[in-house]
Amino acid sequence: MDFASILRIAGRALKRNKMRSALTMLGIIIGVAAVIAMVAVGQGANEQVQEQLASLGTNMLFIIAGSHQAGAVNFGWWAVRTLTHQDEQAILHLVPTVKAAAVQVQSRKQVIYGNNNWATNIIGTEPAFFSIRNWDFSSGGPFTQQEVELSDNVCVLGNTVVENLFPYANPLGKTIQVGNLPFKIVGTLAPKGESANMGHDQDDLIVIPYTTMQKKITGQDWVQLIIAQAVSRQASTAAQQQITDLLHVRHRILPGQMNDFAVRNLADIENTAAATGHIMTLLLASIASVSLLVGGIGIMNIMLVSVTERTREIGIRMAVGATEKDVQTQFLMEAVVLSAIGGFTGIILGVGGSRLIATLAHWKVDVSTVSILVAVIFSIAIGVFFGYYPAQKAARLDPIEALRYE
Amino acid sequence: MSTVSPILENSRNVVAAATPVLIEFQGVYKIYDLGEVQVHALRGIDLSIAKGEFVAIMGASGSGKSTFMNLLGCLDRPTRGSCFLEGTDVSQLDKTELARIRNRKLGFVFQGFNLLSRTTALENVELPALYAHMKPEERMARAHEVLALVGLANREHHFPSQLSGGQQQRVAIARALMNHPAILLADEPTGNLDSRTSVEIMDIFQRLNAEQGITLVLVTHESDIARFARRIITFRDGRIRRDEQVTGRAIAAEVLPNLPTVDEDQD
Numbered sequence: 001m002d003f004a005s006i007l008r009i010a011g012r013a014l015k016r017n018k019m020r021s022a023l024t025m026l027g028i029i030i031g032v033a034a035v036i037a038m039v040a041v042g043q044g045a046n047e048q049v050q051e052q053l054a055s056l057g058t059n060m061l062f063i064i065a066g067s068h069q070a071g072a073v074n075f076g077w078w079a080v081r082t083l084t085h086q087d088e089q090a091i092l093h094l095v096p097t098v099k100a101a102a103v104q105v106q107s108r109k110q111v112i113y114g115n116n117n118w119a120t121n122i123i124g125t126e127p128a129f130f131s132i133r134n135w136d137f138s139s140g141g142p143f144t145q146q147e148v149e150l151s152d153n154v155c156v157l158g159n160t161v162v163e164n165l166f167p168y169a170n171p172l173g174k175t176i177q178v179g180n181l182p183f184k185i186v187g188t189l190a191p192k193g194e195s196a197n198m199g200h201d202q203d204d205l206i207v208i209p210y211t212t213m214q215k216k217i218t219g220q221d222w223v224q225l226i227i228a229q230a231v232s233r234q235a236s237t238a239a240q241q242q243i244t245d246l247l248h249v250r251h252r253i254l255p256g257q258m259n260d261f262a263v264r265n266l267a268d269i270e271n272t273a274a275a276t277g278h279i280m281t282l283l284l285a286s287i288a289s290v291s292l293l294v295g296g297i298g299i300m301n302i303m304l305v306s307v308t309e310r311t312r313e314i315g316i317r318m319a320v321g322a323t324e325k326d327v328q329t330q331f332l333m334e335a336v337v338l339s340a341i342g343g344f345t346g347i348i349l350g351v352g353g354s355r356l357i358a359t360l361a362h363w364k365v366d367v368s369t370v371s372i373l374v375a376v377i378f379s380i381a382i383g384v385f386f387g388y389y390p391a392q393k394a395a396r397l398d399p400i401e402a403l404r405y406e
Numbered sequence: 407m408s409t410v411s412p413i414l415e416n417s418r419n420v421v422a423a424a425t426p427v428l429i430e431f432q433g434v435y436k437i438y439d440l441g442e443v444q445v446h447a448l449r450g451i452d453l454s455i456a457k458g459e460f461v462a463i464m465g466a467s468g469s470g471k472s473t474f475m476n477l478l479g480c481l482d483r484p485t486r487g488s489c490f491l492e493g494t495d496v497s498q499l500d501k502t503e504l505a506r507i508r509n510r511k512l513g514f515v516f517q518g519f520n521l522l523s524r525t526t527a528l529e530n531v532e533l534p535a536l537y538a539h540m541k542p543e544e545r546m547a548r549a550h551e552v553l554a555l556v557g558l559a560n561r562e563h564h565f566p567s568q569l570s571g572g573q574q575q576r577v578a579i580a581r582a583l584m585n586h587p588a589i590l591l592a593d594e595p596t597g598n599l600d601s602r603t604s605v606e607i608m609d610i611f612q613r614l615n616a617e618q619g620i621t622l623v624l625v626t627h628e629s630d631i632a633r634f635a636r637r638i639i640t641f642r643d644g645r646i647r648r649d650e651q652v653t654g655r656a657i658a659a660e661v662l663p664n665l666p667t668v669d670e671d672q673d
């Protein structure tokens with residue numbers, strides 16, 4: 001039989017039980033829509049993480065003051081106070097693959113302006129910090145190297161702090177209280193929003209010279225963190241090794257001894273995040289695929305019912321000359337038409353649903369053509385796979401018995 | 407229709423050389439094995455039917471008539487023996503080849519009509535042509551032709567549920583004629599019809615037999631109906647009990663005017 005006739009007969013058979021066909025398709029529709037929407041959400045989240053990691057800075061390396069082990073007790077990060085500004089200077093000048101570096105000292109304090117006060121994170125650092133981390137200013141600019149050397153009371157405010165302390169006024173040039181010290185505001189940072197992975201507010205901070213921090217607030221002479229920028233992405237692995245070697249020498253760590261620092265490479269973190277993201281997407285897609293599978297079983301179920309109901313029709317067709325292959329093709333085509341229509345409707349719904357999620361939840365979603373293509377192929381494959389057994393059953397019927405079937 | 411070749415190859419057929427043999431059954435047995443019991447539906451059928459014959463099969467219920475028709479109709483294969491159709495032993499063919507023979511050589515008419523419901527008369531009639539890969543234009547033309555032949559030119563777009571029993575049976579006959587079959591097989595075609603409508607169906611059969619040379623084999627329980635055939639074969643317990651030519655054959659066209667009109671299926 002020609003393809004057009006097969007298609008027409010299949011279409012008519014499905015129209016005969018409109019409600020039933022529609023409900024059967026619904027399984028595939030939901031399955032395909034779910035797969036497309038889930039993959040879109042997963043990939044969108046992935047991209048967002050990558051973007052935010054990129055916003056942390058380019059080709060960044062973190063040198064973290066190490067943990068200290070005394071017997072069985074591990075005191076955690078920053079328990080060892082051996083990382084210093086001298087280390088940072090050594091890294092900057094002796095490691096050829098590093099082009100910029102800055103120390104970072106952290107604390108938490110109450111900040112006050114007029115009647116408003118706010119508890120926030122204080123970061124003590126150097127001017128290079130802002131360029132390494134790609135932080136933009138909405139007004140003013142970074143403090144100067146001279147202000148660092150003089151341990152001046154100057155600060156740069158994050159957007160959350162600006163909103164809480166200066167709901168109406170322009171903060172630039174004003175003086176705020178940090179603890180009980182006055183600090184002059186030299187700049188405000190452009191808002192960065194919540195970070196994707198931890199959900200913490202990246203704008204809730206103020207930045208001051210590390211010298212001011214060490215001398216006037218914490219009284220410490222060590223630093224928690226050194227951030228360094230490699231000359232290129234490819235160089236960051238080499239930089240990581242060179243920094244480690246340098247600090248080994250400077251800290252007199254013998255082979256076999258534990259490091260009192262750790263060097264983290266942002267490129268590694270990006271790769272890990274990307275891998276995690278892919279696993280996440282895969283997980284979402286496989287959960288959604290389960291509904292596609294259930295949809296396929298629904299098709300098989302209905303096709304089996306249909307074969308039984310239409311036993312007599314099959315008998316008649318065989319009597320007038322339909323071969324086993326003709327009958328099989330007919331029922332297979334019905335299953336494929338069901339799943340294909342379901343698949344296409346599912347694509348429309350999946351793309352629409354993704355857009356809706358994007359606008360309602362303000363998530364980044366990314367509908368990929370690959371996932372649409374896969375959905376099309378998959379839904380047709382489901383029709384063939386789950387339609388095969390019922391079609392086979394129809395084709396194997398004995399014409400005499402089929403004709404006698406009531 | 408083509409003249410049958412195996413006349414020279416098969417010495418048994420030399421006797422019948424004048425009218426070529428179309429159907430030849432040789433020692434045909436059909437045994438249904440039901441595990442505990444074996445049902446001997448046919449116990450050695452030897453029979454030949456020439457091209458252009460009009461045969462009525464009679465016999466008590468369970469005597470094996472339908473079983474015989476199923477073998478003749480290539481819907482089933484014998485347990486033993488050979489069934490030749492135009493010289494080919496169909497008992498040796500596979501399912502696909504049997505389907506092809508049903509499609510090209512045979513036409514079926516059933517007691518229960520067996521039309522596809524919710525499918526128009528025209529599309530029902532077209533069905534065998536679909537499986538014969540006939541071109542759409544040719545198919546349409548032929549469907550119109552055969553529907554006109556059975557007097558249903560004006561009922562093409564009716565569904566079976568909108569047709570009377572007699573009309574449905576005529577659609578079934580039209581369908582059977584679709585692919586120019588050599589043989590028309592009818593198992594109790596008038597079993598569900600009143601006597602006048604039955605005679606109308608017999609009229610169609612007689613015309614097809616006389617005008618188109620189609621060989622007819624018809625199962626019936628009614629001797630009145632059997633008298634429209636030229637030859638009556640009587641079955642009993644799976645064997646042929648009697649095989650005789652009809653004397654004083656009834657002609658439907660002559661009988662019809664004398665029958666009371668039932669204004670059932672004329673418009």
Ligand SMILES: Nc1ncnc2c1ncn2[C@@H]1O[C@H](COP(=O)(O)OP(=O)(O)OP(=O)(O)O)[C@@H](O)[C@H]1O
Nearest residue numbers: 438445446447465466467468469470471472473474
């Ligand atoms: N599929 C089957 N399985 C088992 N036995 C069968 C089967 N078909 C027919 N028979 C048996 O074969 C015998 C002949 O049956 P068949 O249908 O040929 O009779 P029939 O002459 O057509 O009867 P009727 O006039 O009632 O239609 C019966 O005894 C019947 O029970």
Ligand SMILES: [Mg+2]
Nearest residue numbers: 471472473593
């Ligand atoms: Mg019978």
